[in-house]
Amino acid sequence: MNKIPDSQILVIFGASGDLTHRKLIPSLFERKLLPEKFLIVGVARTRQNTEEFRKSLYESMLQSGKTSATDNPHLTDFLRCVYYIVCDTTRSEAYGPLFAEIEQLRNAAGIDDNILFYLATPPIMYPVIPAFIREQHQNSSSRGWRRIIIEKPYGSNEAEARALDHLLCSIFPEREIYRIDHFLGKETVQNILVLRFANSIWEPLWNRNYIDHIEITATETLGVEQRGSYYDSAGALRDMVQSHLIQIMAFIAMEPPATFEPEAIRDEISKVFRSLRPLSPDDIARNTLRGQYSAGTIDGQKVPGYRDEPHIDPQSTTETFVALKLYIDNWRWAGVPVFIYTGKRLAEKRSEVVIHFRNTPRTFFPGQCCGNSCNQLVITLQPDESIRLRFGLKQPGTNFEVSQVSMDFFYKSLIETRLPGAYERLLLDAMRGDALLYSRSDALELSWHFLAPLLESWERDGDEGLITYPAGSKLPREVVDRIHAQPYLLNESVCCLCNSRHS
Ligand code: BG6
Numbered sequence: 001m002n003k004i005p006d007s008q009i010l011v012i013f014g015a016s017g018d019l020t021h022r023k024l025i026p027s028l029f030e031r032k033l034l035p036e037k038f039l040i041v042g043v044a045r046t047r048q049n050t051e052e053f054r055k056s057l058y059e060s061m062l063q064s065g066k067t068s069a070t071d072n073p074h075l076t077d078f079l080r081c082v083y084y085i086v087c088d089t090t091r092s093e094a095y096g097p098l099f100a101e102i103e104q105l106r107n108a109a110g111i112d113d114n115i116l117f118y119l120a121t122p123p124i125m126y127p128v129i130p131a132f133i134r135e136q137h138q139n140s141s142s143r144g145w146r147r148i149i150i151e152k153p154y155g156s157n158e159a160e161a162r163a164l165d166h167l168l169c170s171i172f173p174e175r176e177i178y179r180i181d182h183f184l185g186k187e188t189v190q191n192i193l194v195l196r197f198a199n200s201i202w203e204p205l206w207n208r209n210y211i212d213h214i215e216i217t218a219t220e221t222l223g224v225e226q227r228g229s230y231y232d233s234a235g236a237l238r239d240m241v242q243s244h245l246i247q248i249m250a251f252i253a254m255e256p257p258a259t260f261e262p263e264a265i266r267d268e269i270s271k272v273f274r275s276l277r278p279l280s281p282d283d284i285a286r287n288t289l290r291g292q293y294s295a296g297t298i299d300g301q302k303v304p305g306y307r308d309e310p311h312i313d314p315q316s317t318t319e320t321f322v323a324l325k326l327y328i329d330n331w332r333w334a335g336v337p338v339f340i341y342t343g344k345r346l347a348e349k350r351s352e353v354v355i356h357f358r359n360t361p362r363t364f365f366p367g368q369c370c371g372n373s374c375n376q377l378v379i380t381l382q383p384d385e386s387i388r389l390r391f392g393l394k395q396p397g398t399n400f401e402v403s404q405v406s407m408d409f410f411y412k413s414l415i416e417t418r419l420p421g422a423y424e425r426l427l428l429d430a431m432r433g434d435a436l437l438y439s440r441s442d443a444l445e446l447s448w449h450f451l452a453p454l455l456e457s458w459e460r461d462g463d464e465g466l467i468t469y470p471a472g473s474k475l476p477r478e479v480v481d482r483i484h485a486q487p488y489l490l491n492e493s494v495c496c497l498c499n500s501r502h503s
Helices: 018-030 050-063 069-079 092-109 128-135 158-171 187-197 228-253 262-274 281-287 422-431 441-461 477-484
Strands: 008-013 038-044 082-086 115-119 146-150 177-179 211-219 288-294 296-298 301-303 321-327 337-343 350-357 376-382 386-394 402-410 466-470
Touching (some): 008 018, 008 422, 018 038, 018 050, 038 092, 050 082, 082 092, 092 128, 115 128, 128 158, 146 422, 177 441, 187 228, 187 376, 211 228, 228 262, 228 288, 228 337, 228 441, 262 441, 281 288, 281 441
Parallel strands (some): 008 038, 115 146, 211 337
Antiparallel strands (some): 211 350, 296 301, 321 337, 350 376, 376 386, 386 402
């Protein structure tokens, strides 16, 4: 969809915060497809006027290097569409004056009655602000539309996500609720759909007959930074697996959609989640692992352990590393394990998907790789965004000796193409009413439902089973091997007659 969005106002609640300065405003500045008539209204409690708000945005954009001195006139020009309104959003009485001021700005700028709300606030405000918006009858308009974007975390467990959903769906229609997962805004993640559905070569191989297992990894060097109080109550399972990695898994695993319409794609995503094999206590014991970083060294700098980070409980048992093996019990994927790994304060920042194809039935050649990792399709989501196909090649010479090589495509070889930031795409999509890259309510609930037994079990177990790894470690291999070493390494296969597992 290349539609330019309708004329509209973007109202950002929590506008004095980090997200607005670091992501939202820079992304809007970068995007060239903004409507001609467009205003951004920042709303927050911090006492400042529009000029001061513009100045703080201007400075943070310069500091972040998002714009250079030569761009400054454009930035100043862009910031003319930004306004700021001081508002205590916890108080019902504050909303009447707030909407009166928004209405004035809208009329003065001749903008249609279209408002996109963005909740960039602490999650505690997610149920509060929409309820006050409804109180002011601003949740719909007969002359235009209302939409709302909600940041993660969307609840912290199944019950909370469901309750939040219930409330939001009683205020806005589902099609106007945009639940953000910024990973889906990444160009390389979207390309998974194109790689799969714009090319015919993968489809015959994309199933249990040819794929041995799948790995989805997202490691980071960063710790919890200033987000300790949020992170300590979330942990890596909620923060990365539920929010992002399980969605990537759905892109990899879904069936081809009937059409490329958002609802058709979202239907297929929900079907994947419905097919996830529920985690039994036995699966949790054998197929999942969690860890927490201790003090260590990253890029030559000593860094504290998780429990010594600001705003973290010194006795915290929150996981900063997760390894998880899961199964999608459907016709395409039965018996193919999907491994998900994620962790903070590891040796490198890397997000990638590796499709491991099955072994050849016989090994003829010296040097031939054997096992299930010889043929791989490696989709590197970040950094060094690329796609690589690994295979065995005859070494030139008189013998049939084999070495492993790869055919690589790097995004940076597309000289003219700048990879847009995730928020650029997602904001634009919400502005033009395209929900394809946003999570639908049923998918979200299903993913929470799948992870619920694990969340509960880890909460119950406290310290038990929580391993520690020094900051700066490589993906703790022995840990990973422990879950890899489950039935899968014993050449588990699913019997074609009775559909049970044999080794
Ligand atoms: C966020 C998580 O959603 O994603 C952070 O809350 C994490 O903890 C971040 O660091 C990773 O995103 P990216 O785009 O930097 O890989």
